[in-house]
Amino acid sequence: MLNLDHKPSATSDRRTVLVIDDQPINLRTVYQTLSPDHEVLMATGGEEGIAACLRHRPDLVLLDLVMPGMGGIEVARRLKADPALEAIPLIFVTASTDSDEESDCWEAGAVDFVTKPFNPMTLRRRVQVHLALKRQADMLQRMAYIDGLTEIPNRRYFNERMAAETARARREGAPMVLMLADVDYFKRYNDRYGHQAGDACLQGVAAAFRRALQRPNDFVARYGGEEFALLAPGAGPAAAEALAAAVRREVHALALAHDASDAAPIVTVSIGVVCVDGVASFDVDELLRRADEQLYRAKEAGRDRACIEAP
Ligand SMILES: Nc1nc2c(ncn2[C@@H]2O[C@H](COP(=O)(O)OP(=O)(O)OP(=O)(O)O)[C@@H](O)[C@H]2O)c(=O)[nH]1
CATH class of the missing domain: 3.30.70.270 (Reverse transcriptase/Diguanylate cyclase domain)
Structure with missing residues (x-):
């Protein structure tokens, strides 16, 4: 179900990216790469990541595939099963080259992959592309479901x-x-x-x-x-x-x-x-x-x- 209470971010340039990864070194690298352009939030595990999604409603999630406890695929499934969170795009960041695992990620709802170790420019560009798509999707959703005069749902x-x-x-x-x-x-x-x-x-x-x-x-x-x-x-x-x-x-x-x-x-x-x-x-x-x-x-x-x- 659509969530029109989602913060209207179509006009704000700085968008929020949540990084879920159990390795502090990876979190730091992603933070350094993305923080000049975006708000970057970090979570060190699956459960913490889902809680951060509920609290902050990020515009995009970068998700590590292999983590102790709840792995990336399970995190993705749970986010996609929650009507309030299902629209958040997920990019897997993974060292895996296993083709079956890659298929699992797509099936769990990923919009893209970045393989570790990543090229910082590739990560920046991928994030930019998916944030731009998300921004357009948010705008279309508002246009389709919000009454222009009163700004409440139609x-x-x-x-x-x-x-x-x-x-x-x-x-x-x-x-x-x-x-x-x-x-x-x-x-x-x-x-x-x-x-x-x-x-x-x-x-x-x-x-x-x-x-x-x-x-x-x-x-x-x-x-x-x-x-x-x-x-x-x-x-x-x-x-x-x-x-x-x-x-x-x-x-x-x-x-x-x-x-x-x-x-x-x-x-x-x-x-x-x-x-x-x-x-x-x-x-x-x-x-x-x-x-x-x-x-x-x-x-x-x-x-x-x-x-x-x-x-
Ligand atoms: N200004 C303005 N008027 C609108 C809009 N949409 C509908 N209307 C007007 O709302 C009025 C509705 O009139 P009616 O359905 O007769 O209802 P009413 O006058 O409230 O009568 P009761 O409901 O019986 O009290 C019409 O005159 C429409 O032109 C709008 O977006 N803006």
């Missing part, structure tokens, strides 16, 4: 995450909360304050949603023009209420005047909420339809409120 991203999280909730029997929210009387807002002010309002509301998110896996997307969708994997009914209250509080706190609204003198949102536990059978379309029903109830009841589906 509907395409929401649909993919929603499908993955629904499958996971079912597999793990875990609860999950889905919300659909709509800015109240937004057409009137545009008519009253102009389209540009309308755009700024949507940006503010998106930022308010973001501030209301409570856990690292919660996310909000722009679902349509003035419609937002929020997913909180693992959250139950109590968390749903707290989340809806936090969204409404943050939107109210924007205090954006809306004197054409019948709901309040400021910009407000209506919210439809469904809570699911993984035991019940459900599919994505059904959940969206149920959230939409609650959103409709919230509007019918006067807007500026959240309606939560009764269990």
Whole structure:
């Protein structure tokens, strides 16, 4: 799964390279070669390397093949199995000339090899090429999955995450909360304050949603023009209420005047909420339809409120 929380590095020139090698002399040589151009982090073993990946999300990993304890192939497999880390390119640095071992490295997800002892210029160039490719991939990912106006994930991203999280909730029997929210009387807002002010309002509301998110896996997307969708994997009914209250509080706190609204003198949102536990059978379309029903109830009841589906 894509990880859009990954630091946006498309514009920064100094990128982070993690070197995993049990030999201090090798670490030192790689450090001397790459540190003039990149941030270089070092780990002396597989487990330490994986922990460093989770903590620092490097842009590229240089991985020794043979290490005591967890070897390079196992490190690569684990990184590729973690949705948050799978996109990090891995280059094996190896003294091995064994053809089977080389095949194992490719199969474990390597993008390249450098053989030891290495020519410093070759290492620098290989790293540059793969960092440039990674930078382009990051940029394309942002363009495909981030809404240009509000800079939060778009509907395409929401649909993919929603499908993955629904499958996971079912597999793990875990609860999950889905919300659909709509800015109240937004057409009137545009008519009253102009389209540009309308755009700024949507940006503010998106930022308010973001501030209301409570856990690292919660996310909000722009679902349509003035419609937002929020997913909180693992959250139950109590968390749903707290989340809806936090969204409404943050939107109210924007205090954006809306004197054409019948709901309040400021910009407000209506919210439809469904809570699911993984035991019940459900599919994505059904959940969206149920959230939409609650959103409709919230509007019918006067807007500026959240309606939560009764269990
Ligand atoms: N400024 C701006 N307006 C947008 C954007 N996308 C959609 N809209 C406007 O959002 C408005 C949505 O209007 P409606 O669907 O009637 O909803 P509403 O006025 O909020 O009415 P209720 O939801 O019933 O309260 C339309 O006027 C769209 O033109 C955008 O990116 N920027």
